[in-house]
Amino acid sequence: MTKQAKPGSRARRELPAPLAQLLERGTTDHYTDPLLYDFEYRDQADDVEWYCALAEERAVGRTVLELGAGSGRVAIPLASEGHRVLALDRMEPMLAQLFTKLERLAAAGEPVSGTVEPVLADMMDLPLDDASVGLVIAPFNCLMHLYDWRELLACFREVFRVLEPGGTFAFDVLLPDLEWLRWDPNERHAVTPFVHPRTGEAMIYSTNHEYDPETQICHIRIYYDRDEAGDGQLKPGREPEQTVHLAHRQIYPDELRALLGIAGFELESQTGDFLDLSLSADIEVQAVICTKPRS
Structure with a gap:
């Protein structure tokens, strides 16, 4: 199927281990569930x-x-x-x-x-x-x-x-949107109820992010919570079902x-x-x- 296989892990310049791991997650997490990815960008x-x-x-x-x-x-x-x-x-x-x-x-x-x-x-x-x-x-x-x-x-x-x-x-x-990049990294945004295209479960999508001006990298967290009450509202103190990391360098x-x-x-x-x-x-x-x- 493939023209030429390459290793999945990208060799990078020397970085502190926590940042290197975060960037690897930021390059892969969002792309491991193609059905969910396609659902989220179906209107693009x-x-x-x-x-x-x-x-x-x-x-x-x-x-x-x-x-x-x-x-x-x-x-x-x-x-x-x-x-x-x-x-x-x-x-x-x-x-x-x-x-x-x-x-x-x-x-x-x-x-x-x-x-x-x-x-x-x-x-x-x-x-x-x-x-x-x-x-x-x-x-x-x-x-x-x-x-x-x-x-x-x-x-x-x-x-x-x-x-x-x-x-x-x-x-x-x-x-780059400097106002958006400075949003509170602890507050969740874009809270959206949806039905998971693969599992059929009622879920809630939300995000927040943190920007590092030295590296120009925005570390975006995408949260998927179960909507057990069916009201599309996040419940304080409840851990999300899944957290996806997405790293985007601002250019x-x-x-x-x-x-x-x-x-x-x-x-x-x-x-x-x-x-x-x-x-x-x-x-x-x-x-x-x-x-x-x-x-």
């Missing part, structure tokens, strides 16, 4: 339309590499439009879910017209030949799992290497521009919310398009 669609339009413009007849492809939320629509997609991820459960979806589509008589090929690998070490793909995309904050500028630059250099001359690199990451606009330039890219656009808007305090997402020079 703006980025899919943006990447599909970009592929239609720049990748017809060329290979598309998706970094952090996960369970195929973007890869499958791209393949449905006829593209050849290399779906790279470091989490086997997510790639397995991607192929379960493809099998279901085929069984329903709706196979994709293109192809999806899984690549189990790390985005800082791409198992691909030089100048072998025409478009690389990195949707939905996957680059925020690169936890310092060295890792981000290593990824950018790998993308530059595998892109054809004239090829395009497009990605999106959150625009500031000028840092992106600098590292892309060092890697050799030419920046084409850096706009907001997939709507070609200027970056401002009202923007949530940075959508970036850059190209590899032809010579």
Whole structure:
């Protein structure tokens, strides 16, 4: 099933053991239950339309590499439009879910017209030949799992290497929200009752987070509580059924521009919310398009 297997644990620069363990959890916890992950992001669609339009413009007849492809939320629509997609991820459960979806589509008589090929690998070490793909995309904050500028630059250099001359690199990451980052780390937010898609249990979703300005990493905690009373309310003092850690490094606009330039890219656009808007305090997402020079 996989193009090239890679170890699941990422080798990092020397870090204190507690932080290294926290970052490993922050890179994996959220992606071990693909059914729950898909349920939580079932309404995410703006980025899919943006990447599909970009592929239609720049990748017809060329290979598309998706970094952090996960369970195929973007890869499958791209393949449905006829593209050849290399779906790279470091989490086997997510790639397995991607192929379960493809099998279901085929069984329903709706196979994709293109192809999806899984690549189990790390985005800082791409198992691909030089100048072998025409478009690389990195949707939905996957680059925020690169936890310092060295890792981000290593990824950018790998993308530059595998892109054809004239090829395009497009990605999106959150625009840091300084007010949100300073919220009380002990108060739970986004309290939402839901029915677990795998177990059928009544649950309550909530989150809080803590931001480390030195590392620029936001440590997000996602809580899943049983809704035993059926009222959608958290009960004080009760331990959650499960706590998931998600680590996202905040990446500031000028840092992106600098590292892309060092890697050799030419920046084409850096706009907001997939709507070609200027970056401002009202923007949530940075959508970036850059190209590899032809010579």
